[in-house]
Amino acid sequence: MQFTAQQISLLLNGTVEGDALVAVDKLAKIEEGTPGSLSFLANPKYEQHLYTTGASIVIINKDYVLNGPVSATLIRVDNAYSAFSVLLEQYNTIKLNKTGIEQPSFIHPTAKVGSNVFIGAFAYVGPNATIGDNSKIYPNTYIADNVTIGNNVTLFSGVKVYFDCVLGDNVIIHSGAVIGSDGFGFAPNPDGSYNKISQIGNVVIEENVEIGANSTVDRATMGSTIIRKGVKIDNLVQIAHNVEVGQNTVIAGQAGISGSTKIGEQAVIGGQVGIAGHLTISKGSQFSAQTGVNSSTREEGKQWGGSPYLPLKDYLRAHVNIRRLPELEKRVAELEKMIAELHNNK
């Protein structure tokens, strides 16, 4: 699809400088702009690119003063960054606007499917599953028996949702993520083997949650593993059985939360962080990447690092000390020599 500078300007409530009829069909960074593309300038750091960009249209702030000739058509708006964000979102909405039911797909006769949905080929919707309005179930996705899925939900290709799980409105789950697999629970036998403990709970994901590609969220042994509303989870993250992740918490790639741990709201968990089981993590706690958390936190909003974890400042200081350890050992050896001399001279 092509849009002219005039059309875009109308949409953004802006004013056009230059050729109002020039047309674009893609978005680009200003330093990578080519003819037919639309860019924006918000960060003064990138200002020099305005005069050399190959983009056909650039969105800039109303009050921006030019320092030279510009070949692109300009659209002036109140806030170039937020105007461009609006376009990004519109672009994506148009791009991902699929509806209809592709064939072959499998929709059990007892499943309830809302209006205006997309169900891709080779998608599976099991007995008594419910899918809300405007939801998109991409190809090769599996929705097991009795799963409930809200409105405006997107499950990208290859997501697997085990039986009885519940997903709220506006949830987005990326390819390969697994929701509701069995918790890791086994009881040891005298002969060293293990008996599986049946995992009969489920997973509840509240509204506005996003979960990244190939992440896993295990079902509860009994009750629910709960992801509260607004939580954002990156790729390859492990959430074990009976965990509860508090509202608006953010979890970066490859982090893992062990069984029955409760994470407070607004926490920030860095990449590859590991949090042990049966802990309580207080609201707003922040863990830097690779932190190992082996006990509950008490204070809110504190920063942590290291494995086992320490207050971030203490950890960083200790790490500087560690680098100086060879030097410290030498200083101690020198002291020992001097003391020995003093003794002998006594």
Place this chain on the structure above:
Amino acid sequence: MQFTAQQISLLLNGTVEGDALVAVDKLAKIEEGTPGSLSFLANPKYEQHLYTTGASIVIINKDYVLNGPVSATLIRVDNAYSAFSVLLEQYNTIKLNKTGIEQPSFIHPTAKVGSNVFIGAFAYVGPNATIGDNSKIYPNTYIADNVTIGNNVTLFSGVKVYFDCVLGDNVIIHSGAVIGSDGFGFAPNPDGSYNKISQIGNVVIEENVEIGANSTVDRATMGSTIIRKGVKIDNLVQIAHNVEVGQNTVIAGQAGISGSTKIGEQAVIGGQVGIAGHLTISKGSQFSAQTGVNSSTREEGKQWGGSPYLPLKDYLRAHVNIRRLPELEKRVAELEKMIAELHNNK
């Protein structure tokens, strides 16, 4: 399905106190019990909930003495915990009791499929593959050429098993796990590029193994990557080519075992642990979470921690020392000052 207190009591060889005809259709924790649900009381810590629970039926020990009025119907048994475990298992068995072959699925004419199996829609069973009796192959699962699968095996939705791999009886594999992908083997060329080394071995998984969601087990370069019987592997675990994992070993989430390493039996490997290649790990070794193992272990049944790893006790002690490092540096500086003074005063 609904069951009355009387029916359940008969099954558990118990005795009913209260309304024998009250019916339940789900299981719940005693503190979360609602009308229509069945709970149990085993841990005295939860005793107070017995008197307030909304559950319709509670299973308790024969010899438990009531301290007040209870509204739920009680079923008294020898051991409330193990009686409840029996019910959990029965519940799950009924819940997951699927059989039959859904359409469309792909079963190659040369594949051999046992009796009483479930093969879900969009599942693929390749040429010369064998599936034993009572096995369940969930939708969107891929079983390549010449794969052998035993009896009572469960492959949840989206499991991928590459050609020539062998799975024993009672194996359970969760969604998205990949069995038999190529080992990571490349030979460097003088120009900096790499040549792939063909990986022509397979993976052998013995009986009673469980493997978690999105875990990966690579095929051997030649010979077999072997998971011995009774091994339990959590989610997002990486097992590299030619690894052997000993009987009844347990591996927690996001741990990784590098190529050709042999893990002894009854080991316990914590979350996010990394074990380097070509090592031998002795029987019963225990690694705490995030441990980094860069050499073989000799002693059996020992606990380890840290990266690179140390005996767990040494590691924990060293970590306390690390926290005190800034203090230690100050003490050394103080000593240096005092020694200088002593020198000057001499």
Place this chain on the structure above:
Amino acid sequence: MQFTAQQISLLLNGTVEGDALVAVDKLAKIEEGTPGSLSFLANPKYEQHLYTTGASIVIINKDYVLNGPVSATLIRVDNAYSAFSVLLEQYNTIKLNKTGIEQPSFIHPTAKVGSNVFIGAFAYVGPNATIGDNSKIYPNTYIADNVTIGNNVTLFSGVKVYFDCVLGDNVIIHSGAVIGSDGFGFAPNPDGSYNKISQIGNVVIEENVEIGANSTVDRATMGSTIIRKGVKIDNLVQIAHNVEVGQNTVIAGQAGISGSTKIGEQAVIGGQVGIAGHLTISKGSQFSAQTGVNSSTREEGKQWGGSPYLPLKDYLRAHVNIRRLPELEKRVAELEKMIAELHNNK
């Protein structure tokens, strides 16, 4: 398929010693050889097995001098190891030589599919997607709209490629890997919730790249996440949005690269390594397993370890010092006692 010693010898330009008509149908390590299998002897460490192996045929070097009777037929060649590698590759090529389009599969009428391809059952090829000649798309694989796939590409079962991504010639991607999922980008709101930042870029994978099972490569916010030619990526690796991985770099299992980081060519990144965002890693940098990289590197070809990372030698030395910390504390305490004595005796 069966091959005689004579046929194999012809292929390898070798000479046969023993029964030229003995036939084999599989490859085996010399110590695991059984009748009907073909082995090789290159490493003198395994020499003893030549005299006891059950293999029917063994490939050995031309100049190898026997020290006893051998029951296997021998094929003598210039270089036993490279001769065997040739066979390995041929074996695998024959083994994986699938072509044709299985049914049911989904190929959009606007998709362009080259000649001599394999498209497995339940594979999905979206609108305007292009698949080059001789490529293999295994069952249950998903190729979204506008994806471009080169020649001789192999996508194993269950790979997911999001819209607009580009894969060069000879790329191999293993089961469950996800290419082009959304980058992890969110803008905070005053109420603590987050707004999704649309991710409209793509992923470009150049020729001769291999990506392991269940790894994830996120699409760029704008522009491209780029994997340069010859890069080899193991299982369960996370590559975040706008990352660029330089030519011939090798990344081991469970490593993670955060957003916008540029990795130089010929780097070697160990298992479970984490690299923070917006960094530049110089050419040939080597990171040992579990390293945590929190700043850019300047020097080329250097080895690093630890978290936060240090030059590998410094890290290993510091680690030795850490083990001696309890001892060092004792030495300091001893010094303090002696100094106090000296003071008192003054």
